[in-house]
Amino acid sequence: MWFICLDRSISVIKRIQEMEIKILSYYIHLINKCMVVAIVSLIFATTSSFAGITGSVHDFSTQGWSAGRICTVCHTPHNASQTIAAAPLWNHKVTTATYTLYTSPTMDETTVQPLGISKLCLSCHDGTLAVDSFGDQTGSTFISGEANIGTDLSNDHPISVSWTHQTIVGFGPQCTNCHDQIGEDPSKFVLPFYKYAGGPAKIECSSCHDPHNNGPPNEKLLRMSNNGSALCLTCHNR
Ligand code: HEC
Ligand code: HEC
């Protein structure tokens, strides 16, 4: 049903003259900007400013093995690891684990072994590699507690799953949760999507989480607050 709607909306959009598309996207853009301004003022009125990585759970600069640096554990300006295509100047050892995947009879997509961007996270969070295994050094401090997701992902929200609009029902304002303008770069959305070699947009760990803690404070490094399940409702309008 949804696919029919998307198909229709695409052909409708195609039939509109170029000028009208421009006007339409301009209005979507305007409405969105107003909403963003309103939301931003609300956030600044109700909470303190966004935190950043310094002092966050991902700031290991106080650990003896980090030489007082923050970024080096994950990134390096030179001689970066090229194991994962498109990894941002990666310095941490990369996991080689094979994962038990999430499966479900009610899901449209089939899950695949985690792809690049999520493997960066799993290089610490699956518990197979030490947190301090970066650069040339092999460390011995392993992740523990709830932060250790393990190699069994069958009890976790699916990742590396394609976004085919399967979780959005109907055509309406829920579309502008992501689309500011038609044809925008999905890696720049509030919840970013990741593309590999021109393939479909995928959801990865960092679609929901910002490893640099630039989302609201005290929300498990989430990119947006999950108050009232706002994060979930961005993609699942149920
Ligand atoms: C705990 C690991 C970790 C630490 C520490 C870390 N990063 Fe990252 N960084 C990542 C991951 C994973 C990605 C890829 C996911 C993404 O794009 O959000 C990334 C992406 C980036 C990117 C490219 C995408 C973007 O968000 O612009 C930049 C630039 C970056 N990091 C800079 C830094 C700097 C500067 C520091 C130190 C102040 C730092 N990072 C510390 C894990 C880390
Ligand atoms: C970035 C978009 C996105 C966000 C954010 C998101 N989801 Fe999902 N979720 C998906 C996609 C895509 C699937 C796969 C659906 C499919 O293929 O049928 C999925 C799958 C699921 C499933 C499994 C459905 C099944 O049929 O087994 C559940 C349950 C779920 N999500 C709940 C949540 C909850 C709860 C949150 C908030 C913590 C959340 N999702 C946040 C996109 C998202």
Ligand code: HEC
């Ligand atoms: C260099 C290793 C490393 C990498 C890479 C890494 N993390 Fe972490 N992360 C940690 C450690 C260690 C903790 C736990 C700190 C603690 O609880 O003391 C943590 C904690 C977290 C938490 C819990 C936040 C909280 O407030 O409790 C989340 C969420 C998280 N990481 C997500 C990610 C995501 C998503 C990525 C990839 C984009 C990532 N991490 C990459 C080491 C890493």
Ligand code: HEC
């Ligand atoms: C959770 C974020 C999200 C929501 C909500 C969303 N989209 Fe999208 N949409 C995307 C992403 C990501 C792409 C790029 C997909 C790809 O390239 O694989 C996309 C692509 C599209 C495209 C193809 C043209 C383009 O911009 O690349 C159309 C048309 C579209 N969406 C329409 C809609 C409609 C209609 C709705 C509301 C029913 C909607 N979208 C809601 C994320 C979203």
Ligand code: HEC
């Ligand atoms: C669809 C959104 C979504 C995706 C994708 C996602 N997470 Fe999370 N994650 C959350 C939410 C929401 C929470 C907060 C749960 C809570 O507070 O109860 C969370 C919590 C966490 C925590 C804190 C410990 C815990 O279990 O509560 C860690 C660590 C974490 N995520 C790591 C990851 C890693 C690593 C990946 C990729 C393998 C990932 N997340 C993918 C939404 C997501």
